[in-house]
Each structure stands twice: as structure tokens, then as C-alpha cells.
Amino acid sequence: MSDAARECPHGLCDGGGMVVDVEQNTTYRCRCWPEQVARRRARRLSREVPKRFRNLGFEREPIPSIARDAPEVVRAVRRYCDRVDEMLDRGEGMWFLGSPGTGKSHLAYLISQTALAAGRSVAIYTGPRLLDEIRRTYGDEDSGSTLDLIDRLTSVELLHIEDLAVARPTDWVLEQLYNIINGRYENERSIVFTCDLTGDDPDANPADPRPLANHITQRNFSRLMEMCGDPLVLAGIDNRRIQVRRPAYDEVA
Numbered sequence: 001m002s003d004a005a006r007e008c009p010h011g012l013c014d015g016g017g018m019v020v021d022v023e024q025n026t027t028y029r030c031r032c033w034p035e036q037v038a039r040r041r042a043r044r045l046s047r048e049v050p051k052r053f054r055n056l057g058f059e060r061e062p063i064p065s066i067a068r069d070a071p072e073v074v075r076a077v078r079r080y081c082d083r084v085d086e087m088l089d090r091g092e093g094m095w096f097l098g099s100p101g102t103g104k105s106h107l108a109y110l111i112s113q114t115a116l117a118a119g120r121s122v123a124i125y126t127g128p129r130l131l132d133e134i135r136r137t138y139g140d141e142d143s144g145s146t147l148d149l150i151d152r153l154t155s156v157e158l159l160h161i162e163d164l165a166v167a168r169p170t171d172w173v174l175e176q177l178y179n180i181i182n183g184r185y186e187n188e189r190s191i192v193f194t195c196d197l198t199g200d201d202p203d204a205n206p207a208d209p210r211p212l213a214n215h216i217t218q219r220n221f222s223r224l225m226e227m228c229g230d231p232l233v234l235a236g237i238d239n240r241r242i243q244v245r246r247p248a249y250d251e252v253a
């Protein structure tokens with residue numbers, strides 16, 4: 001999709017962020033200028049959607065199956081997608097918590113796909129990749145490049161992080177995470193992320209957000225809570241394991 005595809009949300013300019021007033025013979029910045037700047041800066045961020053998560057839709061599997069297992073979660077995602085512009089303008093996000101193979105990533109990608117289709121700037125990273133990119137900027141000659149990357153990660157209209165809790169939280173990791181999360185918090189920018197902290201414990205409650213708070217520190221957690229609201233919980237069996245015999249499983253159930 002082209003970056004210029006988005007029209008001016010205020011209907012004032014041609015989508016380029018400048019308004020030409022022919023009568024007054026002047027040119028001035030449109031109200032959408034800050035968004036246009038954010039969009040231009042976001043071009044250098046990753047927004048590759050992996051093949052598995054392309055062309056998602058509410059009517060296409062596995063979303064209907066996920067909706068059967070967790071109807072209220074998928075309803076909330078639909079509400080978000082229906083009003084994606086408003087949600088992004090307000091800096092509201094979503095987070096998906098739960099056990100492996102329950103559809104968290106499909107729902108998160110459905111949101112970023114909807115935002116991209118609406119012409120908004122989106123950056124998509126896995127937790128480890130995000131930290132890796134930041135780490136790499138430290139080697140650069142230009143000492144400003146880390147700040148510049150953090151800055152771009154802060155200003156993109158939607159930041160989608162897959163598997164936030166996978167990265168091992170060293171002090172350095174937590175500091176970078178704080179820079180990004182707090183930057184987005186202050187700028188009222190949306191975050192969508194998925195997270196699985198059940199680990200190897202079969203008795204772990206996937207709906208319990210406390211392990212995440214311990215994992216990423218209370219101050220990061222508290223900001224995410226305010227931006228993303230209550231977590232959307234997807235629990236139950238790992239659908240990757242039962243996929244091949246899903247029909248039989250359904251008959252029994």
C-alpha cells in the first residue's frame with residue numbers, strides 16, 4: 001500500500017499536509033500535518049506482515065473459530081476495527097493475553113491490517129526483534145540514531161508488538177521498553193500487543209496479568225493498562241496441536 005493513500009482526515013488538504021490558499025496566495029500547514037510527519041517518519045520502521053497473517057477477515061478462518069471460542073474478545077476487536085481512526089486518534093490500544101495457539105496473533109494482525117488499510121502508519125515487531133534493532137543502533141557512528149529510532153517508535157500511529165514478554169528482561173531491556181512505552185503514553189499513541197506468560201506451568205492462569213507486571217516492571221505495566229484497558233484473554237487448548245483433528249474434536253464436544 002502506498003504511503004500517500006491516506007486522504008486528509010479533515011478534508012482540508014490533498015493529503016500532503018499543506019494547504020494552498022489560492023485567494024490569499026499563501027501556503028500553510030494543515031491540521032493533519034503532525035500525522036503526516038509521523039507517517040513519513042514511520043516509513044523506515046518495520047511493518048512487514050508475515051505471510052500467515054495476510055488477508056485476514058472476520059468472515060475468514062480462523063477468525064470465526066476464534067469467535068466461537070471467545071465471542072466477547074472478537075466482538076471487542078470488531079468494535080475497535082469499526083472505529084479504527086477514532087481509536088488511533090485517541091491513542092487507545094488492545095492487548096491479548098493467554099496461552100499458546102489461541103488466536104492472539106491473528107486478532108492483533110487483524111487490527112494492524114485494518115489500520116494499514118485505513119492509511120495509518122503502523123510498525124510491527126516481535127519483542128526480541130524490536131530490542132535487537134535498538135541494540136544495533138548502539139554500534140552506529142551516529143550516536144543520535146538510538147534516540148532517532150526510539151523517537152520514530154514513539155511517533156508511529158500504531159505500534160504492534162508480538163510476544164512482548166518473550167524478551168529476557170535485563171535492566172537495559174526494561175529501560176528501552178520504558179522509553180518506548182512512556183513515549184507513546186505521553187503522546188497518546190496506540191499500542192497493540194500479544195503476550196503469553198503461562199510458560200511451562202500447566203496450572204498457570206493465562207488470565208492473570210500479574211506475571212506480566214513482574215516481568216516488565218510495574219511502571220511499564222501501569223501505562224499499558226491505561227492505554228490498552230483490561231487485557232483480552234484467550235485461553236484454552238493449543239489449536240496448533242489439535243488443528244488436524246479439529247472436526248472430530250468438535251463432534252465430541
Ligand SMILES: Nc1ncnc2c1ncn2[C@@H]1O[C@H](COP(=O)(O)OP(=O)(O)OP(=O)(O)O)[C@@H](O)[C@H]1O
Nearest residue numbers: 062065066069100101102103104105106196239240
Ligand atoms: N480458536 C481457534 N480455533 C481454531 N483454530 C485456531 C483458534 N485459535 C487459533 N487457531 C489456529 O491456531 C494457530 C495459532 O494461532 P495464533 O498464531 O493466532 O495463536 P497465538 O495465540 O498467537 O499463539 P502464540 O501465543 O503461540 O503466539 C493458527 O494456525 C490458527 O489458525
Ligand SMILES: [Mg+2]
Nearest residue numbers: 104105163194
Ligand atoms: Mg502469537
Ligand SMILES: [Zn+2]
Nearest residue numbers: 008013030032
Ligand atoms: Zn490535511
